[in-house]
Amino acid sequence: MKKAILFAITLLTVIATNAQRFHVNLLGGVSNYAGELEDKSFTLQRAKPAVALGLSYELTNKLFLRGQFTYTNLGADDKNSKIYSHIIRNLNFKTILQEVNLVAEYDILDNYTHKLVPYVFAGVGVYRFSPYTFDTLGRKAFLRGLRTEGQGLPNYPDRQVYRRTHINIPVGGGVKLALSDNIKVAAEFSLRNLFTDYLDDVSTNYPDLDLLGSRSAMLSYRGDELKPPIPFPGEGALRGNPDQNDAYYFLMFRISYRLPFGNSSQNKTSGKYYKNCPPVKL
Template sequence: MRRIILLSLALLPVTVMAQRWHITGFGGVSNYQGDLQEKRLTTQQSHGSFGLGAQYDFSARFSVRGGFVYGRISGDDKVNNDELLRQRNLNFSSQLLEGNLLAEFRLFDLDEKWFTPYVFAGIGVFGYDPYTFDTAGHKIYLQPLGTEGQGLDAYPDRKLYSRVQVALPFGAGIKFRVTERVTLGYEIGLRKTFTDYLDDLSTTYVDEATLLAGSGAKAVELAFRGDELKDVTLAYPEDGTIRGGDKVKDWYYFQGITIGFRLFNSSGQEGRIRSGRQLDCPRF
């Protein structure tokens, strides 16, 4: 019996740690805020997104979680309320993949209550690659074109932006305990980025002839698309004309349903420890 007790005590920390692991899932929508989508939170032009990850509970109310989220973002001047911006006639789409590590704090212990609000914050790394379709329907990736003069000797301060960036995720949500091992919830997570080029749009137009000579006709075609509008005669803007706003960086966000699945039941040894009862010797 002594061996059984010693073995139980040896395995107890492993059991307790195992009971703190969860598999997490997410399904919802993704969107962005920038020069082609000025609303901070909206479902307009949103797209489906999903994620998968893991969570470890350090205590009843504090956890660290990490995982991956996939989504798509887009924006189009055609739905803009400003007539001048509609005449710019730009649009983009981009797939987006994020890996993150987050700290989560819950107001209540879900082993004691059936629901809890929570907040989270952390760090993430994401990849994106904005593209559009030309008038012939061909998919064109925008970053290599340097539509704002990136990479040209005439504009040495404009470099090609990186398609892998760091973000600061934060947000809030609410979770409901469905069973002892399963939770469902809803959360909104904002992402502060350090780039203004999620939509390939930030500063001013560059000289048309310089862009044509340095980056080609396709760059000129997609840097300004007002000439594609019907019944409107618009010329390519002069060098230095405002194309986008670079004072505020772009944001993206996810919102939707979360699910958590605890890998091991929280009853048993850990339950006895929480209740303050002693380990009982097995009876023969």
């Protein structure tokens, strides 16, 4: 316990001493998803609101270490598709998505000497999702537990039950505008490269519906809900595209505030930090 208290005091001291190197970031914008239930790789037609809160540490005038928590919703529906095989599949999903990431952000120009600068960033993140839908009676159904493609069944040993928490690779860029040394605004676009194809619960082929429970079979293929109903295409027919993982992306606007406290002052022209020293008498 004493060690934990000592560590906390040390950490707070370091933060207080270097406070002017920290920037608090508040972001708001929209998110969207790319996968089997969306015809286009990028579109804002079905974008959902997204918010984020983070902290940046200024390593140099142009290089920042940035951590961030993001909250959003994702979803898509075959009813919006123009592809016939998707329309008759008639699937849909929604999910709440939460993400924590850590990225390196690099300004192409020095934002202390240039008011408007482009920047890029990349890093690693951890996100959690849980796709769900509603059945014909309006009941919410979480799809992972229903194993709609036969995941985990002995008949399909190559189909494992997917995890709801994964690692991703965030990459992106934007333009940053300095309103003052302490306040900056930015607009950025970012993409999350994923290592799963089950963000939407759709990936491979249709299983034998007789091997699934009744509710799982009902939500594995929903063409029979259409008017007129479309017959089940049969076991082995393509349900998704296993050769390409899903993805999601953001268009965000950011306001950053540099913490003004600490025992250092900043040269506003160069952006370099100097320790407080007594004036030199000539």
